[in-house]
Amino acid sequence: MAQTTETTQTTEGGTAPARLTLPEIGFGTYKLRGEAGAAAVTGALELGYRLVDSAYNYENEGTVGAGIRAAVEAGTVTRDEVIYTSKLPGRYQERSDALDTVAESVWRSGIGPVDLYLIHWPNPAQGHYVEAWKALLDAREQGLVRHVGVCNFLPEHLEALQRETGELPEVNQIELHPAYPQTAAVGGTLDWNLDHGITVEAWSPLGRGAALDAAPVTAAAEAHGVTAGQVVLAWHRARGVTAIPKAAHRDRQRENLASLSVTLSDEEVAAITALGRPDGRLKGQDPAIYEEF
Numbered sequence: 001m002a003q004t005t006e007t008t009q010t011t012e013g014g015t016a017p018a019r020l021t022l023p024e025i026g027f028g029t030y031k032l033r034g035e036a037g038a039a040a041v042t043g044a045l046e047l048g049y050r051l052v053d054s055a056y057n058y059e060n061e062g063t064v065g066a067g068i069r070a071a072v073e074a075g076t077v078t079r080d081e082v083i084y085t086s087k088l089p090g091r092y093q094e095r096s097d098a099l100d101t102v103a104e105s106v107w108r109s110g111i112g113p114v115d116l117y118l119i120h121w122p123n124p125a126q127g128h129y130v131e132a133w134k135a136l137l138d139a140r141e142q143g144l145v146r147h148v149g150v151c152n153f154l155p156e157h158l159e160a161l162q163r164e165t166g167e168l169p170e171v172n173q174i175e176l177h178p179a180y181p182q183t184a185a186v187g188g189t190l191d192w193n194l195d196h197g198i199t200v201e202a203w204s205p206l207g208r209g210a211a212l213d214a215a216p217v218t219a220a221a222e223a224h225g226v227t228a229g230q231v232v233l234a235w236h237r238a239r240g241v242t243a244i245p246k247a248a249h250r251d252r253q254r255e256n257l258a259s260l261s262v263t264l265s266d267e268e269v270a271a272i273t274a275l276g277r278p279d280g281r282l283k284g285q286d287p288a289i290y291e292e293f
C-alpha cells in the first residue's frame, strides 16, 4: 500500500497528508502515447510497477490514465495501489493558470485525483515558481491532488519555497544518471535533498541508454551475471534514489524491475559514481538558467 489518509499539521496551519513512500523503481512514460502507450502502462502494472510518471507536457495523461484504468478494471491493481504522477508546465505557473491546469490534468487522466503532482521546472527567470507551489498546495487542499513536489529544483529554489510557505516538497525529480550523479562535484544536489527529507527521483536514470556501456557498469554486470541496465538501476537504489526508467517493451520493463534483486558492492557503486562529469547532462539543461514552457 503506497498511500495513507492520515494527515499532519503544516506550519501555515493547514493539513498535509502523511508522507508518500515511493517504490524503489517506477515507470517513465515520456513518448508513450495512444493505444500502444496505454498497453505499455497496463503491462507495466501487471509486472509489478506501482509508480507511473507522466506530465501535462508529455501529452499522454489520457494514455497513462487509460492504461491505469484498464489495469484496475482487470483486477491487476486497485486504484489506491498506484501512484500516478503528473507535472505542471512552465507556461502555467501563475496561480490561477496553475490551478486550472491541475484540474485539466485530473480531467485528462480520468482516474480521480493525481497522487503526486510536480512543478516540471523552476524557470527562475520567469519568477513564478513560488506562486506555482502555492497553487499546488491549494490544489491539495481542494482534493485535486494528494501529494505535491517539484522537478529540477536547486537548493536555492527549495529554500525559497520553505521561506515563503513553510513547506518543502515531498519529492524532487532531477536529472541523475552515471554521467551526472549529483555528487558534490557534479550537480551537487542529491545529498541536499536527502538531508532535507526530500525523496529523490532520477529522470533519465539510464541516461537514455548512454550509461550502459561504461567499463564499471559492464564489469559489474559481468560479475553479477545481470544486464548493464540492471546494474545502473541497482546503483540508483544503492544511493537512496527512486529511478523511473522508461521502456516501451515488456522484456525491458521486466528486466528493469528485476534490478531490485541486484545488490552492488560499495566499490562498484563508487566506480559508477566516478563516471560523473560536470558536462555530463544529456542536453545541458541547467535548472539555474534553463526555461521550459
Ligand SMILES: NC(=O)c1ccc[n+]([C@@H]2O[C@H](COP(=O)([O-])OP(=O)(O)OC[C@H]3O[C@@H](n4cnc5c(N)ncnc54)[C@H](OP(=O)(O)O)[C@@H]3O)[C@@H](O)[C@H]2O)c1
Residues within 6 Å of the ligand: 027, 028, 029, 030, 031, 053, 054, 120, 151, 152, 173, 174, 202, 203, 204, 205, 206, 207, 208, 209, 212, 227, 229, 230, 244, 245, 246, 247, 248, 249, 252, 253, 255, 256
Ligand atoms: N522531470 C523531468 O524534467 C524529466 C525529464 C526527462 C524524463 N523524465 C521522466 O523520466 C523518465 C525516464 O527518462 P527517459 O525516458 O528520458 O530515459 P531513460 O529511462 O534513461 O531511458 C529510456 C531509453 O532507454 C531504453 N531502455 C529502457 N530500459 C532499458 C534497458 N534495460 N536496457 C537498454 N535500454 C533500455 C528505452 O528503450 P525502449 O523504450 O525502446 O525500451 C528508452 O529508449 C521519462 O520517461 C519521464 O517520465 C522527466
